[in-house]
Amino acid sequence: MSDALPEVTLAVDQAAIAKYAAITNDFNPIHLDADFAAKTPMKGIIAHGTMSLGLLWQALGRAFDPAELSRLAIDIRFVRPVRIGDTVTAGGRRREGDPGVHDIWVRNQRNEAVIEGTARRGQ
Amino acid sequence: MTLRTFETFDIGRPAGEATETVDQAAVDRWLELFPEDRKYLPTVPPALLTATMMRGYLGATSPRPPGNVHAGQYLALRELPKIGASLTTTVTCVGKEIKKDNRWIEFRAEMRDAAGRDILAGKITLIWAA
Numbered sequence: 001m002s003d004a005l006p007e008v009t010l011a012v013d014q015a016a017i018a019k020y021a022a023i024t025n026d027f028n029p030i031h032l033d034a035d036f037a038a039k040t041p042m043k044g045i046i047a048h049g050t051m052s053l054g055l056l057w058q059a060l061g062r063a064f065d066p067a068e069l070s071r072l073a074i075d076i077r078f079v080r081p082v083r084i085g086d087t088v089t090a091g092g093r094r095r096e097g098d099p100g101v102h103d104i105w106v107r108n109q110r111n112e113a114v115i116e117g118t119a120r121r122g123q
Numbered sequence: 124m125t126l127r128t129f130e131t132f133d134i135g136r137p138a139g140e141a142t143e144t145v146d147q148a149a150v151d152r153w154l155e156l157f158p159e160d161r162k163y164l165p166t167v168p169p170a171l172l173t174a175t176m177m178r179g180y181l182g183a184t185s186p187r188p189p190g191n192v193h194a195g196q197y198l199a200l201r202e203l204p205k206i207g208a209s210l211t212t213t214v215t216c217v218g219k220e221i222k223k224d225n226r227w228i229e230f231r232a233e234m235r236d237a238a239g240r241d242i243l244a245g246k247i248t249l250i251w252a253a
Binding site for chain 1: 202
């Protein structure tokens with residue numbers, strides 16, 4: 001298997017956020033209400049963190065079969081919010097010297113980390 | 124119902140549980156966002172399973188103050204259940220502290236099917252709004 005995970009990209013717009021809100025039943029106004037979100041420390045609407053995590057699952061799913069995925073542990077931090085208009089890309093790379101671990105990430109169009117963490121096999 | 128503020132959670136105590144069924148309609152909505160996940164059918168795609176765990180967590184901890192921020196996530200996938208399976212997520216507070224004026228809280232979330240089989244284990248780290 002390649003050291004690098006196949007990358008997967010998602011363009012984030014209000015429609016995608018609204019769809020995700022309906023799927024997860026998460027109608028936190030920080031994701032949907034511009035006036036409310038503007039008054040929070042996030043200073044505006046942010047996408048659900050797990051939507052970008054879903055993108056990471058897509059990248060992992062291109063590299064691992066379902067049986068391998070069922071022995072995977074993911075540990076991530078949401079390091080930067082995703083805004084409407086962002087394009088986010090999920091990827092990762094096998095860690096040198098530790099073949100059971102991939103460093104995984106989601107980055108925005110400015111190559112800034114949105115999610116950082118690890119995927120560990122054989123958990 | 125009492126708003127689930129930071130003070131209402133005690134470390135080590137179950138915060139609640141909720142049961143969800145991932146039906147075909149939910150899968151169809153999911154595939155509009157992530158069409159590549161069609162390859163997992165007739166099992167539930169891993170990312171949709173994660174989203175279902177989040178639905179369970181939200182159901183178990185309602186009503187919540189608006190504006191909570193999801194800061195971190197740990198997930199250990201055990202099994203991909205079939206579409207239509209009844210999945211119960213049990214949520215337990217396993218940590219809370221105030222750091223730099225932010226209310227940090229950590230929940231353990233355990234998803235099992237109707238037969239009690241482990242499906243997905245997780246830890247959810249949040250900054251609680253109130």
